[in-house]
Amino acid sequence: MIVEAVPPPARSAIPNERRRALIKLNNLSKIYRGGTLALSDVDLTVGDGEFISILGPSGCGKSTLLRMIAGLGGISGGTIDWPQSRYDAHGEPIRDLGFVFQEPTLMPWATVFNNIYLPLKLAGVSRRDAKARIDEVIAMVGLEKFADAYPRQLSGGMKMRVSIARALVVKPRVLLLDEPFAALDEITRFRLNNDLLRLWQDQKWTVIFVTHSVFESVYLSNRIIVMSARPGRIIADLPITAPYPRGEAFRISSEYNEFCRITSNELSRAMVGVAEEEH
Amino acid sequence: MADNKTDTTVTASSPGEIPRSVRLLVPILLGIAVIGFWEFAVYYWKIPKFIFPAPSMIVQALIFDLPTLSASLWTTVKITLAAFFIASVLGICAAVLFIQSKILEISLFPYAVILQVTPVVAIAPFILIWVGLDHVERALLILATIVAFFPILSNTALGLKSVDHNLRNLFDLYGASRFQRLRELEFPSALPYILGGLKISGGLALIGSVVAEFVAGSGTGTGLAWRIVESGNRLNIPRMFAALLLLSILGVVIFFSLSWLERILLSKWHESAVRREN
Ligand SMILES: Nc1ncnc2c1ncn2[C@@H]1O[C@H](COP(=O)(O)OP(=O)(O)OP(=O)(O)O)[C@@H](O)[C@H]1O
Numbered sequence: 001m002i003v004e005a006v007p008p009p010a011r012s013a014i015p016n017e018r019r020r021a022l023i024k025l026n027n028l029s030k031i032y033r034g035g036t037l038a039l040s041d042v043d044l045t046v047g048d049g050e051f052i053s054i055l056g057p058s059g060c061g062k063s064t065l066l067r068m069i070a071g072l073g074g075i076s077g078g079t080i081d082w083p084q085s086r087y088d089a090h091g092e093p094i095r096d097l098g099f100v101f102q103e104p105t106l107m108p109w110a111t112v113f114n115n116i117y118l119p120l121k122l123a124g125v126s127r128r129d130a131k132a133r134i135d136e137v138i139a140m141v142g143l144e145k146f147a148d149a150y151p152r153q154l155s156g157g158m159k160m161r162v163s164i165a166r167a168l169v170v171k172p173r174v175l176l177l178d179e180p181f182a183a184l185d186e187i188t189r190f191r192l193n194n195d196l197l198r199l200w201q202d203q204k205w206t207v208i209f210v211t212h213s214v215f216e217s218v219y220l221s222n223r224i225i226v227m228s229a230r231p232g233r234i235i236a237d238l239p240i241t242a243p244y245p246r247g248e249a250f251r252i253s254s255e256y257n258e259f260c261r262i263t264s265n266e267l268s269r270a271m272v273g274v275a276e277e278e279h
Numbered sequence: 280m281a282d283n284k285t286d287t288t289v290t291a292s293s294p295g296e297i298p299r300s301v302r303l304l305v306p307i308l309l310g311i312a313v314i315g316f317w318e319f320a321v322y323y324w325k326i327p328k329f330i331f332p333a334p335s336m337i338v339q340a341l342i343f344d345l346p347t348l349s350a351s352l353w354t355t356v357k358i359t360l361a362a363f364f365i366a367s368v369l370g371i372c373a374a375v376l377f378i379q380s381k382i383l384e385i386s387l388f389p390y391a392v393i394l395q396v397t398p399v400v401a402i403a404p405f406i407l408i409w410v411g412l413d414h415v416e417r418a419l420l421i422l423a424t425i426v427a428f429f430p431i432l433s434n435t436a437l438g439l440k441s442v443d444h445n446l447r448n449l450f451d452l453y454g455a456s457r458f459q460r461l462r463e464l465e466f467p468s469a470l471p472y473i474l475g476g477l478k479i480s481g482g483l484a485l486i487g488s489v490v491a492e493f494v495a496g497s498g499t500g501t502g503l504a505w506r507i508v509e510s511g512n513r514l515n516i517p518r519m520f521a522a523l524l525l526l527s528i529l530g531v532v533i534f535f536s537l538s539w540l541e542r543i544l545l546s547k548w549h550e551s552a553v554r555r556e557n
Pocket residue numbers: 032033034036037038056057058059060061062063064065102230
C-alpha cells in the first residue's frame with residue numbers, strides 16, 4: 001500500500017454493476033428431504049470484494065444459502081456459478097473460502113492450536129511451517145493464553161473465536177460467516193467488527209455475513225440482502241453507500257440512522273409472513 | 280493458563296461425592312468381614328472341606344499347587360490376551376471396511392450377527408474337530424476370538440458413524456481425503472465407543488477361553504478352566520476354589536487395565552473421563 005503514489009479509491013466508490021462477479025446464484029432453490037422448501041428462486045450476484053450482510057427471520061434459509069454457496073448439501077434447483085474460479089476434474093469449482101458455521105464446530109479432542117491447524121494440516125502443510133500463521137490468527141482473536149486449552153475449557157464466545165481463527169488461517173478469498181458474533185458481548189463484538197472490517201479492506205476479501213442485528217449489518221456492509229420468511233427469497237437488496245473506512249463517527253451519524261431505519265422497515269416487511277404463519 | 284490447571288490440581292471433592300479413600304476402604308473392609316465370617320462359619324458348623332472349604336484352606340491349596348496352577352494361569356492368560364488382541368484388530372478393521380462401503384456392510388454384517396448370537400458352546404465341537412485335534416490351544420483361541428469379536432465390531436462401527444455432521448461438513452469444505460477423514464475425524468470421534476467395546480470384549484475373551492476349555496474337555500486342556508473341572512472330579516474342592524480365585528483376579532486385572540487405558544486416552548477431552556466442576 002505504501003508504495004502506491006495515488007491512494008486507492010474508497011471501496012464503496014465502486015458501483016456494484018462495475019464489480020466483477022465472483023459468485024452468481026441463478027434461480028436457486030432448496031427442498032430438504034422432509035419436504036421443507038427452504039429457499040426458492042434466489043437470484044444473487046456477489047461482486048468481487050463486496051461485504052454483503054444477509055438479514056431475515058429465523059428459519060428463513062440463511063444458513064442453508066451459505067452452505068449451498070460453500071458446496072455443502074445438494075442444490076434442488078438452479079445453479080451457482082463461480083465465473084472467476086477454475087473447476088476441478090469433477091466439475092466442482094475451486095472455491096477458496098473460509099466458513100464460520102453457526103455452531104463453533106470444534107473437534108473436542110484437539111487443542112485450540114490443533115483445531116486451528118486443521119485446514120492447513122488437511123492441505124499438507126507441516127506443523128512447523130504452519131506455526132507462525134496459526135499464532136498470528138490466534139493473536140488476532142485474542143486467545144494467545146488458550147492455545148493449549150481444549151474446547152470444553154472455553155466459553156461459548158471463545159469457541160466462536162477459535163472457529164473464526166480457523167476460517168482465517170488459510171487466507172481465503174471468500175469468507176462466509178453465519179452469525180459469528182451472536183454469542184459475544186457488545187464490546188468484544190464491536191472490536192471484532194472493526195477487526196473484520198480492517199482485514200476485509202487489507203486483504204481484499206469478499207465477505208458474506210449472516211446476522212440478526214440491523215445495526216451490525218449497516219455498520220459493516222456495502223450491501224444488505226433481506227430475505228422473507230420461509231420459503232426464503234430475497235425481498236430487498238439495499239446498497240449501504242457510506243464510504244469506508246468506517247469507525248465510531250459513522251456509528252453516531254444521521255446517515256447511519258437513516259440506513260438502519262430503511263433496513264428495519266424492510267426486515268419488518270419480511271417478518272409479516274412469520275406472524276401469519278404462526279396463526 | 281491458570282484456568283487449565285485448576286481441574287487437574289483440584290483434590291478436594293465436592294460435597295456430594297464420596298472420597299476416593301472411602302471408596303477403596305469400604306469394599307475392602309466388607310471383604311475382610313465376609314472372609315472372616317466364612318472362616319469362622321466353616322469351623323463352627325464343621326462344614327466338610329469337600330463341600331465348602333475355609334478361606335485358609337483355599338490359600339493353602341493355592342500355595343501348595345502353585346506350580347501347576349501358575350502354569351495353567353499362564354495358559355489361560357496367553358489364550359485370553361491373544362484372542363482379545365486378534366478380536367480387536369479384526370473388529371476395528373472390519374468396522375473401518377464397513378463404513379467405506381455400504382454394500383460390504385449390508386452383505387457381511389448379518390453373518391457377524393449370526394456368529395455372535397450362536398452360542399459358542401455349540402460351535403466349539405466343530406472348531407475342535409476342524410483344528411483342535413492336534414492343537415487344542417488353537418481351537419480355544421479361535422473360540423475365544425469369536426466371542427470377543429462382536430462388541431468391538433459393533434461399537435467401532437457405531438462410533439465411526441456417530442461423527443458430528445457439522446464436523447463432517449468442515450472436512451468436506453477443506454477437501455479432506457478418505458484417509459485424512461478416517462484418521463483425523465472418524466477415529467478420534469469413535470475412540471470412546473471403541474474403548475467401550477474393548478472393555479466389554481476383554482471380559483468376553485476370558486469367558487470365551489474358559490467356556491471353550493470346558494467344552495474341549497478331555498485331559499488335553501491345561502488352562503485354569505480345566506483345573507477346575509479336574510479338581511472337581513477329584514473332589515479337591517480347595518484347589519477348585521483356588522483356580523476360581525485366579526480366574527476372578529485375572530478378570531479384574533483385565534477390566535481395570537482397560538478402564539485405566541480409557542481414562543488415560545480420554546481424560547483430556549471426553550465427558551465420560553473429564554472431572555468437571557459443574
Ligand atoms: N438438515 C435439514 N433437514 C431438514 N430441514 C432443514 C435442515 N436444515 C434446515 N432445515 C429447514 O430449513 C429451513 C431453513 O433453515 P436454516 O437453518 O437455513 O435457517 P436460518 O435462516 O439459518 O435460521 P436461523 O436464523 O435460526 O439460523 C428451516 O425451516 C429448517 O427447518
